Amino acid sequence: MKSSVEDLPPRVARAMLWTALALLFCVRLFDAAGAGVGTEALLLAAAPYPPLVALLAGRFRPVVRYGLLAAVAVLALMPFALVGTEWGWLPWTIGAGVLVALPARASWPLLGVVLAGTALVGLLAGEHADVWAWRPLALATDALIVFSLHTLSGLVADLHATRDGLARVETSRERLRLDAELRRTVGAGLRSIAASLAAAAEAEPGDARTGVREATESARRTLAEVRSMAGDYRTADVRRTAPPVRSPGLVRAILVAVVLMQAVRPVMFTFTSSGDPRWLYLFIPLIAVAAALLLSRPSRGRLAALGLLVVPVAWPGSYAAGTLAVIAGLWGLFAGAALAWMRPPRSWAIAGAVLVLQVVLCVSPPPVAPLTVAVTNVVSTLIMAWLFYSLSRLGELVVLLERARHELAAAAVAAERARIGRDLHDVLGFSLSAVALRGELALRLLDRDPVRAAAELAALVPVVEQAQAELGSITGGRVRLELGREIDAAVEVLEAAGITVRTEVRTGALPDGTGTALAAVLREGVTNVLRHSRARTCSISVTGSDGTVRLRVVNDGAARRRTPGAGGTGLESLAARAGGRLSAGPRPGGGFEVAAEFRSDPAGLGGDADGVDPVAGAELADR
Structure with a gap:
């Protein structure tokens, strides 16, 4: 599905984050309800959400971020002190808060500590291997979902806010460069004219002729140079090759991590719960190919291959062997790929069909799953679809925004060069033409009317001084001309x-x-x-x-x-x-x-x- 800068503004990027957060809350809520947790414990378990939302919503000073993180950690651990780990509520809010609040050099090691501690608590509590080993994977997945969407939505907002910033910087650099170039060339010509006129004004009439001739010739050379440079500035192809912009590395890393974790869970479940490890000979190659398709370049052909690979195996394949239903854990990623790689309404139809199949799988083949389990499975599929779609969409938008920044900067530089070329021609062209014309007149008057020739030479000095001042105003973008003075000139x-x-x-x-x-x-x-x-x-x-x-x-x-x-x-x-x-x-x-x-x-x-x-x-x- 193609994206554009206009159809996904920052507020939509933020909405993706809040939607994912709401879905995570729902899936954990139904998971806890399915375990028979009381209302008080459910309300207590929701306590870390307000400080986490505050942490995600604002950009605070470090001391405030650390305080909110401490509040998230304390409130997230309180339910475990009351009801233990049997109800399945994960301390994923701690993991998400750690990644959002702390710098990378501290957050990732601390997240590893949280994951290890979560697994250790389950192991010490005597939970089945499939349960205590699953907890760190689920915690890491939820934390990465929130962290990645928070980071990308912030990046989108920053790029939107600074779209014109690069243009201003590049335009300023071009002004400085052209200013130095003009002062080195045109400025040198004007200084030469001024020096020749000054020498002519102090010389005897016979010697003054050489100075006036040099000033006149220099004015004509400088005028020709001005016209040539002005033409080059206006017509030269100044398009710059923008640096290659790739999808942010974070998007790729998070997608790889989530896909691998979702791929590990079926393998782990088969190894620990199915009772027949020979299923691994089927699942490992199948999941490896599916993961490769998910992480490959988007295309309809790869999407079709992915669907044929993971959907029929789980349903109706589970009629042949219930163990095959575990492959349905990849359906959410398949639905997300459909949303990201195809256009509506086909993408919506595919995603909707996957959700319908997830409901069907909960009731057929038997046994029928409890309502809370069915809702949890459907919402989990929706979360994975939303994650894959959001990351792909935001990653693509970041690329477009970065490219747009460079294109806007290139256009601004070209426009600035054109403006300087126009002003150079209009402002200095007139002054230099006046110097050349009146210099020739002074040359003709030197012999027959020295007094008037001296007056003409004296009148040229302020013209040259004005041209020197105007040269600086051209690159500064602040050209002002006074009508009365221009009429007199x-x-x-x-x-x-x-x-x-x-x-x-x-x-x-x-x-x-x-x-x-x-x-x-x-x-x-x-x-x-x-x-x-x-x-x-x-x-x-x-x-x-x-x-x-x-x-x-x-x-x-x-x-x-x-x-x-x-x-x-x-x-x-x-x-x-x-x-x-x-x-x-x-x-x-x-x-x-x-x-x-x-x-x-x-x-x-x-x-x-x-x-x-x-x-x-x-x-x-x-x-």
Whole structure:
């Protein structure tokens, strides 16, 4: 039966534990009732359940766990002091409490002491070998059932709670790695530009030309590097091979232990009670093959072979020899395998048929078993089925959750790389283009207008400083652009390119998210004017009314229309995420227009679109 992360949440995993605990209580209750134990003793025997439930339900400090374990032990031993061992109530709650409350290095040796003590008490009480030898097996089985389901349900809850944790860790690591890479490459380019500009500012006009040329060439090289890296980040296949995830070792170990203990009991019963040990020549190979099938890879063929092996032997085989009925002890595991390996309703039908056969076996062939014995046998079969199904189901879920964590982490890393690539292109691309363009202008002015050339060089210093600051904000995921500053920068760059600029700004204060979104659109629009048109005039207008702010960038050049997603950073997705719209294309009368419209308070910019962590500003989205 296939599983998924969604159809088995932690609360269902916990329900599996409580169901198993209730079934164990019922089987011990009917076992005691069948032995004729009085009501007072039954109530007293139920006393260890409350502290055991508390121990299973919470995560306490060691001192509290040890106190609850002591309460379980004292309350579990009290019935034995009153009524002895004849009634068959097992101190399995002590075994379960030991495994749950203590660390592994102490719990398993102590469980061995409990098992040995249980067998020794029965031996000293003069019980039949089949009885005193069975007690440790039953105690160990019950304790392992509770411990394994408790451990796995806790693991499922932890994995659910930390599904995003691995994504955050891997994303942080990728940010740090890319930050170091960008500072080593792009940062070095920006430092080189700054150094060249500083040298040019202090040099004589004739010598300044070399510094300006070096700064300009470095800006163009760095710009090409930025575009190349941004493209690689956005398009490279960054899928990582997740480490192989296997079913938890605990699941396998517990299943092996339970299967072997259930296999030992028929052999032990045949050896001590049947009076004819020759039956072992049949039972040992049969049980060995059945155990191998139960512990093998799930398949319908193996399930069918298992059913044909263990069901007909016990019934109707017990009509031929009553000893064969002992194989019915494996029916519960067969039913559990059907539930785990097949889909409903077939799995339910098989499990239901097994329970019906268990009832039939209690009455036919004769003699008819007492009602308490029949109920005990049916519930015992149900417990084994529930254990096998629960362990298989939870083990599979753990695998799926672990795989989902790695897949989510890989997706988050890819999204973070794409975001950094987009922001790298949008934020630094504009600044470096401005440095290159104005550096070329300064070179042309050095001879004929040294004063203006010096002004252009002085204006480049804050542009480079801003680019250096923005480089750190990109990997930090906290890119903020101020619309007013971007309008001023756009005017300066366009005018440096010889383009006449007209601006109109009629809007009040804007939230950071809206301002960043508008500034990103403006940067890209201006960059497109510089790279893809021969414009002589450009108008920039920002107006707001009725909770909406509109940006228009219109130029008289012949820019070619570009398809969203082709080589740039996709303003359409940014507009959609910010709760707005964007259009770009030629105007009927000539020229080219970029128009964007956003809500003044965009709800879409309140957190990270990738669901990894909240962001303070707008993410520059893919075009």
